[in-house]
Amino acid sequence: MAMKRTNLRLAGELLIELRRDGTVPLHRQIETAIRAGIRSGRLPLGSSLPPTRTIALDLGVSRGVIVEAYEQLAAEGYLTSRAGGYTQVAIGAEPVPAPRRPMPAPAPRIDFGYGRADVSNFPRAAWLRSIRRVLTEAPNERFGYLDGRGAPELHEALADYLNRVRGTSAEPGDIVICNGYAQGVTLLIQVLARSGARRLAVEDPSADDDARPVAEAAGLEVIGVPVDEGGVRVDALDRTDADALILTPSHQWPTGGVLPAESRAAVLRWAARRGALIIEDDYDAEYRYDRAPVGAIQGLAPDRVVYAGTVSKTLAPGLRLGWLVVPRHLVDAVAKAKVTADRGSPVVDQLAFADFLTRGEFDRHLRRMRPVYRRRRDALLAALGTRLPDLEPTGVAAGLHLVTWLPPDLDETAVVKAAARRGLGVYGVGPYRISSDGPSGLIFGYATLGEAAIGEGIDLLAAVIDEVRSR
Numbered sequence: 001m002a003m004k005r006t007n008l009r010l011a012g013e014l015l016i017e018l019r020r021d022g023t024v025p026l027h028r029q030i031e032t033a034i035r036a037g038i039r040s041g042r043l044p045l046g047s048s049l050p051p052t053r054t055i056a057l058d059l060g061v062s063r064g065v066i067v068e069a070y071e072q073l074a075a076e077g078y079l080t081s082r083a084g085g086y087t088q089v090a091i092g093a094e095p096v097p098a099p100r101r102p103m104p105a106p107a108p109r110i111d112f113g114y115g116r117a118d119v120s121n122f123p124r125a126a127w128l129r130s131i132r133r134v135l136t137e138a139p140n141e142r143f144g145y146l147d148g149r150g151a152p153e154l155h156e157a158l159a160d161y162l163n164r165v166r167g168t169s170a171e172p173g174d175i176v177i178c179n180g181y182a183q184g185v186t187l188l189i190q191v192l193a194r195s196g197a198r199r200l201a202v203e204d205p206s207a208d209d210d211a212r213p214v215a216e217a218a219g220l221e222v223i224g225v226p227v228d229e230g231g232v233r234v235d236a237l238d239r240t241d242a243d244a245l246i247l248t249p250s251h252q253w254p255t256g257g258v259l260p261a262e263s264r265a266a267v268l269r270w271a272a273r274r275g276a277l278i279i280e281d282d283y284d285a286e287y288r289y290d291r292a293p294v295g296a297i298q299g300l301a302p303d304r305v306v307y308a309g310t311v312s313k314t315l316a317p318g319l320r321l322g323w324l325v326v327p328r329h330l331v332d333a334v335a336k337a338k339v340t341a342d343r344g345s346p347v348v349d350q351l352a353f354a355d356f357l358t359r360g361e362f363d364r365h366l367r368r369m370r371p372v373y374r375r376r377r378d379a380l381l382a383a384l385g386t387r388l389p390d391l392e393p394t395g396v397a398a399g400l401h402l403v404t405w406l407p408p409d410l411d412e413t414a415v416v417k418a419a420a421r422r423g424l425g426v427y428g429v430g431p432y433r434i435s436s437d438g439p440s441g442l443i444f445g446y447a448t449l450g451e452a453a454i455g456e457g458i459d460l461l462a463a464v465i466d467e468v469r470s471r
């Protein structure tokens with residue numbers, strides 16, 4: 001059947017297209033359209049509707065059809081008849097329901113959150129001087145698109161710094177600047193997956209928010225290799241069939257173990273045997289308190305090891321500035337992946353960091369921060385020793401966090417939850433495990449808490465643990 005459509009304009013608003021195919025009575029269609037207009041607010045409370053005669057004429061229907069629709073809507077309370085014979089909208093629009101968002105958990109009053117630097121100590125004045133110098137002195141071409149590896153000035157400055165301080169064997173041309181470790185490891189995983197890699201080995205436990213999900217999304221199988229107080233267990237690694245291994249050899253995350261010399265040699269033998277790549281995540285090596293410096297493993301085998309560094313722990317994670325020292329045969333592939341990802345990291349920050357490094361500001365900043373963090377760590381160890389002597393600290397000699405193993409009668413999740421209820425943020429090791437084996441433990445970041453808050457936090461934790469034990 002041919003369908004005739006009539007447009008009705010009511011107070012300037014398109015109201016309805018009448019279908020004359022007989023499936024829905026005309027008065028119903030008009031009711032529905034006006035009802036929808038009122039609910040949506042298009043016909044606001046108090047607005048007048050045109051007289052039935054006018055509207056009937058406009059629509060080409062009998063006046064009775066309009067009267068019937070108005071009467072129905074009046075009966076439902078949408079419309080009301082006013083003296084003088086006109087009809088008004090009688091109710092307001094339905095409020096649009098606000099999208100339901102889960103209530104964010106209140107921030108803990110005292111938070112031993114880890115993975116943070118104390119950004120309140122960011123060296124603003126020195127950074128500003130570097131930025132100013134860069135903006136004054138950088139050649140124009142630096143503000144164009146750069147090679148995927150980043151700014152040459154930063155390659156030079158980093159190679160000097162890393163070879164001097166971290167014992168790497170880095171050539172400026174082998175460095176790729178990236179947006180923190182998170183992007184660096186993502187680029188490496190992309191390159192690995194493209195070259196046919198199938199399996200990525202990671203420490204168990206290890207961070208669960210960077211390489212692991214990225215590798216899984218790229219179709220790689222992620223295999224956990226257990227760690228002990230000496231970092232990754234090389235006996236377990238020997239049985240692991242993987243194309244690459246991510247390691248935190250200088251300070252295992254989160255348990256804090258340092259990979260001893262013989263294990264380093266064994267890891268490199270494993271990599272050579274398998275033709276595997278080692279990715280060395282050197283995330284907090286700059287902070288070392290009471291142990292001898294441990295050089296980067298990359299220095300032992302620059303053709304097998306990618307060294308990954310970041311300013312997230314030393315300056316600020318918000319800078320999103322990191323670097324990879326890449327075996328020469330992979331440099332072009334990684335640089336290409338970087339260009340594809342984002343065409344390069346912001347150049348002003350790269351040049352500012354190069355200036356900051358070469359002028360010795362980075363060393364100065366670290367010299368200033370080490371005692372600050374050391375005092376916080378000492379306060380935490382002292383408070384734990386006094387208030388909770390049966391929690392066994394580990395991995396305390398370096399970094400910005402430590403772990404305490406829990407005695408067997410304490411359930412990690414119960415302690416974490418009970419602490420959260422009292423406004424105390426402590427975090428379990430369990431969520432970072434790949435296999436379900438291994439002792440329960442708590443991770444304490446101490447970088448952002450003053451000594452008094454640390455003492456108060458541990459007092460509170462002792463009360464929490466008493467409460468959990470008394471259940």
Ligand SMILES: Cc1ncc(COP(=O)(O)O)c(C=O)c1O
Nearest residue numbers: 115180181182207253283310312
């Ligand atoms: C194990 C580990 N690696 C690397 C990083 C640094 O990541 P990014 O440079 O992406 O901030 C962190 C930061 O917390 C970390 O905990």
